[in-house]
Amino acid sequence: MSSLVTSPRLMGTLLGRGIGFFLLWLVLIGTAPKDMPVGLVAGVAAAWASIPLWPIDGRLSLTGLLRFILRFLPQAVVAGVDVARRAFARDIVMKPGLVTYRASLRPGLAQSALCAVMSLQPGKLPVSCATSGDMLVHCLDSDAAVTAELAADEAAFLRILPGVRAGG
Amino acid sequence: MGLADAFTLVCAVAGAILFLAGTLGLLRFPDTLSRLHALSKADSLGLGLIVLGLLPQQASLMGGVKLICIWLLAQLSAATASQLIAGIAARRKPQA
Numbered sequence: 435m436s437s438l439v440t441s442p443r444l445m446g447t448l449l450g451r452g453i454g455f456f457l458l459w460l461v462l463i464g465t466a467p468k469d470m471p472v473g474l475v476a477g478v479a480a481a482w483a484s485i486p487l488w489p490i491d492g493r494l495s496l497t498g499l500l501r502f503i504l505r506f507l508p509q510a511v512v513a514g515v516d517v518a519r520r521a522f523a524r525d526i527v528m529k530p531g532l533v534t535y536r537a538s539l540r541p542g543l544a545q546s547a548l549c550a551v552m553s554l555q556p557g558k559l560p561v562s563c564a565t566s567g568d569m570l571v572h573c574l575d576s577d578a579a580v581t582a583e584l585a586a587d588e589a590a591f592l593r594i595l596p597g598v599r600a601g602g
Numbered sequence: 603m604g605l606a607d608a609f610t611l612v613c614a615v616a617g618a619i620l621f622l623a624g625t626l627g628l629l630r631f632p633d634t635l636s637r638l639h640a641l642s643k644a645d646s647l648g649l650g651l652i653v654l655g656l657l658p659q660q661a662s663l664m665g666g667v668k669l670i671c672i673w674l675l676a677q678l679s680a681a682t683a684s685q686l687i688a689g690i691a692a693r694r695k696p697q698a
Binding site for chain 2: 462
């Protein structure tokens with residue numbers, strides 16, 4: 435642990451994260467000088483808590499993230515409108531059911547993040563993940579061909595994480 | 603009423619309608635997991651529209667960034683909470 439703490443790479447990463455969390459805190463709480471010490475403690479604590487959640491050598495692709503956001507936002511709109519249409523309909527037409535999807539990502543933080551993102555996509559709600567990578571996904575229309583959509587969602591998500599290999 | 607106010611009004615009304623849809627879905631959808639769809643998706647979009655509508659009313663850039671951060675955190679918590687509740691609901695009633 436001591437070698438980890440003294441590692442320049444670790445310290446640099448933690449410093450970057452701490453500054454990021456402190457800036458987020460400033461945006462949310464404000465820039466009053468009397469609140470700054472609390473914000474500094476919050477930034478340090480958040481950076482420390484992020485170590486087990488996100489690897490030090492974890493990387494994000496900004497272009498992948500941008501492409502993902504451009505894909506995610508219209509789909510989130512479609513998802514909300516789809517649910518609203520069903521909720522306001524005189525007769526609710528849906529055939530809910532569970533579909534199994536073999537994800538390339540193995541259980542872990544990356545897969546949990548993928549599940550969270552998928553839960554905001556139209557008609558799909560990940561329910562559970564097995565160690566084999568099988569994901570149980572609840573669909574409002576179990577007859578719809580959701581497997582291809584799920585694979586496209588996962589492929590778009592994987593482009594954000596250049597260091598994460600499918601199946602690893 | 604200026605263009606910014608009209609934009610705010612349209613977005614806030616659309617957002618409120620989506621919140622209403624989410625609540626209706628919660629009451630009308632047939633099972634627990636389907637109801638979670640209503641809450642996670644309609645409410646997220648509703649909040650997004652209200653935040654979008656409030657952006658032109660902000661006096662400073664910091665206020666706008668704060669609103670967007672709040673929306674992102676709400677998205678994150680809604681997605682995570684719905685997934686956790688879905689997992690519990692599915693374990694209690696595997697055929698749901």
